[in-house]
Amino acid sequence: MSTLAETITTTDALGQSRAARASRSLVRSALGRFARDRVAMTALIIFVSVALFAIFANLVSRWTGFTPYENHLAQKLSAPGENGYVLGSDANGRDILTRLAYGARVSITVAFMATLVELTIGLGIGLIAGYAGGWADSILMRLVDVLLSIPTLPLLILIATLYSPGTYTLALIFALIFWPGDSRLIRGEALAIKSREYVDAARVVGVSPVGIVLRHVLPNVVPVMIVLASLTIPSLILVESALSFIGVGIQVPEPSWGNMLDEAQRFYRTNWTYVFFPGFMIFITSLSLYLIGDGLRDAFDPKQSSR
């Protein structure tokens, strides 16, 4: 190898390792700050509890003694504590607590999966548009503009009526509808990073565009992605439950917090607890996720902390 090449490699290696080390230590210090944030940690504990509740739904079922689908018509709409139902029973005599656990699975799965796919698409498109620039950027952003101006809720209603989606289909539909907003944000970030010095340096040295994107841009986009995810997941939990509430999301008898609330609203006069619990689950899940998101944002940029 020639001296120049060695220099290039060294510089490149240095640059890469510096960028990598920078982002690694950034993340590490952020996590440290997060751990000291009492509110965020409490929220994390709450969310993890809900997640465990979902993951171990079958254990919950074993403990309560009910499966989520078994009917006991004679004991329908029992109050909490009555007839052996910890939180009461629904219109078919099914145990609410067990169904909340299985419903948690649905809500969390849809939200996380959709976010994953959505962010992946948004990341891909956003990076290409932001870094490549030029006509690719123009075309992609025009497309994003069109997609962003489509009213989402009516569109979701139409699609859901068309496809009667299950959990995974619903997640896919959400991802396909909500990615444009993400791509715009990521594009902005990519643009900002593109103009930073180490990127210039890398380009001068001759690192390929793909290499730059992967080694420099991507790691620096990660904090934004994390924050974005922390906002998207809870909002998708709310969207899914809204759709199920109207009746076009997850279909009965499969439990979802949203469709449980839909059934409960018929009985609001006589069984307010049935209205309370599913909604409460939606509430604390999205609340804890938002607080975690707040905490992450503060952790990554303490100067912007508003607390």
Added chain:
Amino acid sequence: MLRFAVRRILIMIPLLLGVSFISFALMNLIPGSPVTMTARSNPKIRPEDIARIREQLGLNDPWPQRYAEWLSGVVFHLDFGPSFYNRLPVTDRIWAAIPNTLILTSSALVISLLISIPLGIYSAVYHRRVFDRVVNISVVALYAIPSFWLGLLLIIVFAVKADRWDLWWLPSLPAGGIKSSRGGGDLWDRFQHLILPALALSSFQIGAWTAYIRSSMLEALGQDYVRTARSKGLRESLVLYRHAFRNALLTLVTLVGLAIPALFGGSILIEAVFSWPGMGQLTLEAVGRRDYTMVQATTILFAVLTMFGNLIADLLYGLIDPRVRKS
């Protein structure tokens, strides 16, 4: 500025075309047609009768052709077509439903402003005090709470329990509808029907805007020019309102513009919970009946509102902050 606005409005046209095309296509892909119910309600109906009804409604033409016909009607005559359900122009029904939705969403807007502005300002002023901490947690709660659940809880407390418990401080409010049927309809009656749904609809905004105003105020209060103003000896409140708030106003104005489409979307849910006869109800009904023209019209309307909301937000932002005049 004007050029910017004009350009944006011009761009809306192809966007609306795209939206209308997509929704028309989707609507026609859903199984079932406006004639499905007809065919089902009468066993003696003959296939040729159904065919004739379809012919009369123009359903036998392929849907791209129908789209083209609908489009020319809109562009040349501003005619959105007749409802498939009752053959009356869809605009009539929409015209009747829009005021209800507008009343609901603008009330929610006003409530949100009235509550979030003072809340945001004072929690910024009393930064790190108890008031601030309480507000801080509450705002997240407000925008995390599902609006339809909140609506149901409000109904339970104010419509059901209030009757039962009979407490002097707990007013009894109606459980739904826009006004009482008999002998109602006066302002007080309508207000009573409006307050709960508007509150439920506004919770998200109250949360989000309070948070933004607060952080915006905090940022502004820490800025150099404010320090300069303070050091010059200006009164605290003057400093506050003139300089810091104007800055916060910037964010607020953008948020209001962006909130408009969100409010219309959210009104679909609230209208369902409170049986409010607005656009949301209309949309759900129309989809159920496969009233193609009605669904088209409401979707276009939502799209227009979304675009205008964004446009207003951008325009106002540009007006207030001269640094951002150019897009």
Added chain:
Amino acid sequence: MRFRVTWLGRLLAVLVLFSMIGLPIASAQDASPEASPVEESTPGASPIASPEASPVAATCTPGKSKTSAEVRKEVEEQFPIEQPANTEGTYVTGAVGDLQSVNPYIVESDPSLTVVGYVFDSLFGGDPQTGQPVPGGVTDYWELADDCVTYTIHLRTDKVWQDGVDFTSADVAFSFESLADDALASPYTGNFHDAVASWNVIDDDTIQVVSNGIRADFLNNAGFYIIAKHIWDGIPRDQWATDPGSTGQDPSRVVGTGPFKLASWTQGQEIKLTRNDLYTPFAPWTKDITIRIFSDSEAQLNAFLTGDIDDVGLEPEQVQTVKAEGDKFDVVENIPGRGFFYYEFNLNPDTTVRFQDVRVRQAFMYALDRQSIVDNILLGYGEVAHGTQPTISYAYAPDQINTKYTYDPEKAKQLLTEAGWTDTNGNGVIDKDGVEMEFELLYPSGSASTDSLVAYMQDAWKAVGISITPVSLEFSALIEATTTNPTFEMAFYGFSWDSTFFQDAMFACDMYQIGFNDMKYCNPDLDVLGEQIKVTVDQEQRIPLMIQYSNIVNDEQPVGIIWFDVANAAYSTRMHNNFPGPWGGPGIEYLWLDS
């Protein structure tokens, strides 16, 4: 007549509700039933007996019917009619779903049917106790000739159109012409051609109608609404649907001979009707009717509880809510209904082979605890179905039904095993020849009781090794999947019968995809029996045939009928002469309200 179990309308409750106030529903019945010498076919011990194939000498009882005045007098004696203390009252009621049209030849759903019933008269009236056609409406009396197909209808001479124009037989002839005209694109043209062969105006007050063959249900099927020639003559029929007289935008063109006139219609909000002072024999005792449109039944109930509307149909769980209000309202429970709720199998072997064996189909029924469904999901408001004729039918005879499917899961399992369905692979689901008994059950969305029911059925059938995946579909999509493009395996529906209670629309071979025979069920012998029923004019003779029909279907289980429905409703105490029932009371003209 179908009804929708959608969130847009608890139609049965509403239909029953409105029919209580007097929606004339014509049906076939000879006014003076006498024993007619019809050959009786042997009811047969085995349920799948073929009736005698020899041609039945279908005869009738020719002669003159009672007059409408006589009929009305009889009706007034059957009901405790209170003379009005106030004739200026307003009756306010509700409807879920908006008006579709006020043209009787176009409408098919409520509230359009109700409004049309107030504004227009039909050719005949309906008996409030049995629903059978009687002289009434625009008819004074009829005479049936010896040929059993020629009806000479003597119209009422005192009828006047709401705009003052005299009513004559030309209007009836014009109505018939319109119905027969394909250009009208009316859903009822088929009905018309099925019932009427020809007609002939004799004079201004008399018209002769010839039935399409000797039919027991001619009068039921020929009871069309009569429209005004002077309004509609000259307007091309293909434009009627969009005419302001049909869309209700021009009330002066909405002209009938019925008890109420259309005053106004505000889309999505309310429909206002006002008294027709020219109505014969007497002007109604209520001055105005307002129908308020609600987005869902919950809103309608709330309006009722606050006194905004005068009556409401009740879902089972709403009954207690209203009763808890004490004496403020009159609650009427267990109003017998005209229909039933059932699930249907797809019997087309090209689509699925699962339900070909009758033992399998019977097993489904034995595995359901229908009494528990009625007690717990319907809160007692319903009757476990035995046979196919609902409670209110004249052919209702549960004691004569041979097979009673009382809840017996063991028997269900036994039948399934006999038919060759066992769990060979140990997955909890029975199978046969490599086919698992696992399929989707399609059902209409929007009704919480149906959601509950389907969840129960899933659970109950799971216990015998049948695995269903409930799929709730919006009504249009459901119809697509079961009738237009039948891809379904099992579906759940509710159904309401007309006053003839002839069920060939659901079970005849040629009703596949055209009528309600989604199942592609075909029993040619049953069809012969069905035809025979249609021409057996005398009800006494007809009933055993219908019971036989019912038994055959009950044993073959192409559908599983779960319960016969009943309705519940609540009324304001201000209403007088309100007689809730499946066919309506003596008429809306008797209703009056306190001021």
